[in-house]
Amino acid sequence: MQQLDIFADSRDVMLRNDVLEPLQRRDATAARAALELLAGEYPDDGALPAMSVLVCELGRGSTAPFADHAALAIARRYLEDEVMPAARRVLPVHAIQPWLAPCWRSLARRAGTLAFRGAETDSHAAPLWLLAGDWAAARESVEGIESWWRIPAPLAWMAEARYRTDGLDAAWPLLAELAWLAPARFVALLPGLGDASLDALRQRFDAQFPGSGEVDDYSWFPAWLLVVKPALAGRLGEARVQRDQAASRAMVLLGEVLRREHEGDQHELIGLRQELRRLHAGLFDAYMATRKVQHR
Numbered sequence: 001m002q003q004l005d006i007f008a009d010s011r012d013v014m015l016r017n018d019v020l021e022p023l024q025r026r027d028a029t030a031a032r033a034a035l036e037l038l039a040g041e042y043p044d045d046g047a048l049p050a051m052s053v054l055v056c057e058l059g060r061g062s063t064a065p066f067a068d069h070a071a072l073a074i075a076r077r078y079l080e081d082e083v084m085p086a087a088r089r090v091l092p093v094h095a096i097q098p099w100l101a102p103c104w105r106s107l108a109r110r111a112g113t114l115a116f117r118g119a120e121t122d123s124h125a126a127p128l129w130l131l132a133g134d135w136a137a138a139r140e141s142v143e144g145i146e147s148w149w150r151i152p153a154p155l156a157w158m159a160e161a162r163y164r165t166d167g168l169d170a171a172w173p174l175l176a177e178l179a180w181l182a183p184a185r186f187v188a189l190l191p192g193l194g195d196a197s198l199d200a201l202r203q204r205f206d207a208q209f210p211g212s213g214e215v216d217d218y219s220w221f222p223a224w225l226l227v228v229k230p231a232l233a234g235r236l237g238e239a240r241v242q243r244d245q246a247a248s249r250a251m252v253l254l255g256e257v258l259r260r261e262h263e264g265d266q267h268e269l270i271g272l273r274q275e276l277r278r279l280h281a282g283l284f285d286a287y288m289a290t291r292k293v294q295h296r
Contacts, residue, residue, distance in 0.1 A: 011041070012038075012041070012042050012045060015034070015037060015038040015041065015042065016038060016045070016047055016051075016090075018034040018037070018038070019031055019034040019035050019038055019047075019051050019055075020051075020090065020091070021034075022034060023051070023054055023055070023058070023090075023091070023099075024091065024092075024095055024099065026058055026099070026102070027058075028055065028058035028059050031051075031054075031055045031058060032055050032059070035048075035051055035052065035055050038051075047089070047090050049086075050085070050086035050087075050089035050090045051086075051090055053082055053083060053086035054083070054086050054087060054090065054091075054099075057083050057086075057103060060106075062110070063106070063109065063110065064110065065110050065111075065112065065113045065114075066110050066111055066113075066114060068114070069114055069117060069120050069123040072107070072110070072111050072114060072123045073120070073122075073123050075107055075110075076107060076122065076123075076128075079100075079103055079104070079107065083100070083103060084100065087099055087100055097133075100131075101131075101132045101133050102132075104128050104129075104131040104132035105128075105129075105132040105134065107128045108125045108128035108129045108132055108134070108137065108141075109125075111123070111124065111125040111128060112125050112141070116145045116151075116153075116154065118151065118153075121153035124141070124145075124153075124154075125137075125141045126138050126141040126142045126145075126154060126157045127153075127157055129141055130157060130160055130161065130164075133164075135161045135164040135165045136161075136165070138157060138158075138160075138161040139158060139161045139162070139165070141157075142154045142157050142158045142161065149177060149240060150181070152178070152181055152182035152185045153185070155174065155177060155178050155181060155182070155185075156178055156182070156185050156186075156188075156189050158174055159171055159174035159175050159177075159178050159189065160189060160192070160193065162174055163175075163193055163195070168195055168197065168198060169235060172232060172235045172236055172238075172239075173235065173236065173238040173239040173240075174239075175189075175222075176221075176222035176225075176236050176239040176251065177239050177240055177242070179218050179219055179221045179222055179247075180219050180222070180242050180245045180247055180248045181242065181245075183215050183216050183217070183218035183219045183221075184215045184218075186218050186221070187202075187215060187218055190202055201225070201228075201229075202221075204228070205218075205221055205224055208286065209221075209224055209282070209283075209286070210282030210283070210285065210286060211282060219245065219247040219248075220247045220250065220280060220283060222236055222239070222247070222248075222251045223247055223250040223251040223254055223280075223283055224283060224286065225251075226251060226254040226255060226258065227254065227283070227286050227287045227290055228290075230258050233254075233255050233258050233259075236251060236255070237252075237255050239251075246279050246280070247280075249279060250276060250279045250280055250283060253272060253275060253276050253279065254276065254287065256272055257269065257272045257273065257276065257287075260272060273287075273288075
């Protein structure tokens with residue numbers, strides 16, 4: 001629902017606006033008084049249920065840490081299933097996220113003492129800090145997870161936090177590590193980032209990469225990037241190499257190929273290219289196609 005017109009010649013419209021204004025200021029007392037007035041005069045008004053949920057949410061003042069992961073899961077589910085739809089129902093579009101941010105922040109603070117559990121990846125403070133838009137707190141929360149860079153969920157959270165604070169260029173190493181470790185999680189992250197250049201690269205990858213068509217193809221995305229965007233070699237070279245992953249070794253190998261090409265070392269290039277072909281023939285063909293174009 002868009003912001004209602006305060007000048008509209010309608011008593012119910014005016015009373016709804018009287019609720020919306022303190023709601024957007026997060027003034028629980030004034031919003032509750034205005035809501036009672038609206039309910040008294042228009043008990044069947046369609047906006048009442050959603051407004052009631054939001055007024056109730058403003059009145060929730062608990063700061064006590066969650067006793068366990070189950071308690072956090074219940075609170076998060078209520079926010080997602082009840083509060084968020086209510087906010088979308090009555091608040092202006094531009095006001096929804098700013099209104100919800102303190103709700104997520106409250107949950108994140110209360111979840112701060114809960115340890116990360118792989119089976120309950122959403123029951124942790126880090127993703128809540130991300131939803132609140134507090135990138136620094138999200139990074140600090142992830143850093144508290146032992147070996148977070150080896151675990152898909154916290155690695156994805158850190159990649160998003162790095163992207164939000166420093167941009168795509170700084171996030172490339174973490175995105176590469178995520179693509180190798182958990183390609184499905186990598187793909188799931190991209191739409192939420194909403195980066196036009198990254199989305200364009202993904203579409204190009206989908207159209208051009210000679211893979212199987214399965215989500216695991218995305219583990220080869222960082223190596224393919226060096227074929228189409230060799231200028232990223234330095235940045236992608238900062239990623240922690242996963243020697244047990246062929247796709248990770250292929251990216252490192254391509255970085256070495258690019259360096260040898262720059263140095264003009266043809267003897268070493270032959271062996272490196274053969275090794276790349278053994279790792280992924282389709283990637284090798286894509287790489288060689290760019291070289292043929294360059295030397296026409």
